[in-house]
Amino acid sequence: MRKVIGIGETILDIIFQNEQPTAAVPGGSVFNGIISLGRMNVDVSFISEIGNDRVGNIIKRFMEENNVSTKHINIFPDGKSPVSLAFLNDKNDAEYLFYKDYPKQRLDIAYPSINEDDILIFGSFYALNPVLRDKMIELLDYAKERRAIVYYDPNFRSTHKYEAMKLTPAIIENLEYADIVRGSDEDFVNMYNLDDVEKIYKNKIQFYCPNFICTSGNNSIALRTKGVTKDYTVDSIQAVSTIGAGDNFNAGIIYGLLKYNISYHDLNTLSEEMWDKIVQCGKDFSAEVCKSYSNSVSPEFAKNYK
Numbered sequence: 238m239r240k241v242i243g244i245g246e247t248i249l250d251i252i253f254q255n256e257q258p259t260a261a262v263p264g265g266s267v268f269n270g271i272i273s274l275g276r277m278n279v280d281v282s283f284i285s286e287i288g289n290d291r292v293g294n295i296i297k298r299f300m301e302e303n304n305v306s307t308k309h310i311n312i313f314p315d316g317k318s319p320v321s322l323a324f325l326n327d328k329n330d331a332e333y334l335f336y337k338d339y340p341k342q343r344l345d346i347a348y349p350s351i352n353e354d355d356i357l358i359f360g361s362f363y364a365l366n367p368v369l370r371d372k373m374i375e376l377l378d379y380a381k382e383r384r385a386i387v388y389y390d391p392n393f394r395s396t397h398k399y400e401a402m403k404l405t406p407a408i409i410e411n412l413e414y415a416d417i418v419r420g421s422d423e424d425f426v427n428m429y430n431l432d433d434v435e436k437i438y439k440n441k442i443q444f445y446c447p448n449f450i451c452t453s454g455n456n457s458i459a460l461r462t463k464g465v466t467k468d469y470t471v472d473s474i475q476a477v478s479t480i481g482a483g484d485n486f487n488a489g490i491i492y493g494l495l496k497y498n499i500s501y502h503d504l505n506t507l508s509e510e511m512w513d514k515i516v517q518c519g520k521d522f523s524a525e526v527c528k529s530y531s532n533s534v535s536p537e538f539a540k541n542y543k
């Protein structure tokens with residue numbers, strides 16, 4: 238059975254509405270998608286780290302309850318599990334405050350095995366952080382050597398905008414490793430000060446990675462590949478919280494690749510019709526997650542999704 242391997246941070250999101258906490262849910266960009274895939278009964282492995290504390294225990298239990306193994310989670314003795322305060326605005330989009338206290342020694346774990354056609358997903362600042370860079374490269378090299386499909390979501394938040402230049406070499410390296418890049422319009426404004434999809438694809442992505450998807454909230458989705466140039470519309474929905482929308486778009490795309498048996502070798506010659514079906518999965522997962530405070534698709538959705 239094909240496997241999906243994720244690497245990224247785990248964090249407890251405390252969600253605020255009108256300045257009052259309304260929910261606390263385990264989160265993290267790659268984490269949110271991996272939980273959804275676990276609920277869909279995909280064979281998933283997640284590489285991450287948590288503290289030996291109450292928050293860490295909540296996250297660990299949550300993973301176990303959702304078919305995500307904790308075998309590759311480093312439980313660090315010093316420091317604390319990360320927490321975020323996510324303040325929802327009137328559109329139910331979040332503004333974050335992060336609280337992090339990591340130890341010096343990071344990701345002290347063995348990696349899972351990776352086989353041909355498995356899918357590795359990575360992204361966010363976690364994929365750029367100089368402290369974790371050697372570990373990240375080790376995993377990416379291994380995934381490439383094994384011919385896994387590598388999926389990269391830069392998820393570049395405005396808090397890192399000031400260091401975009403400094404991070405450029407690592408971003409480029411990540412793009413080179415990637416077989417699919419999916420980012421939001423905000424990511425590319427924060428990284429490159431660009432908001433034109435054509436320019437982003439032609440000047441910043443295409444040379445390194447042929448398959449590109451750019452989402453822009455509830456506006457359109459742009460797909461650019463060697464053979465397909467297409468823009469998709471997004472149905473507007475009444476969102477309870479948009480937290481995890483992009484993360485679950487990724488999960489949907491990955492689910493689509495598995496559902497339609499797309500192998501590493503098929504990826505660069507997919508037809509427009511096949512991309513339509515895969516993008517539809519991304520849209521479905523993303524819309525579902527906006528319907529509640531949960532950061533992942535619901536178990537009911539997972540049970541009924543065809």
Ligand SMILES: OC[C@H]1O[C@](O)(CO)[C@@H](O)[C@@H]1O
Nearest residue numbers: 248250264265266321480481
């Ligand atoms: O950037 C990290 C934050 O982003 C999210 O993954 C949502 O996309 C949250 O769960 C997490 O707190």
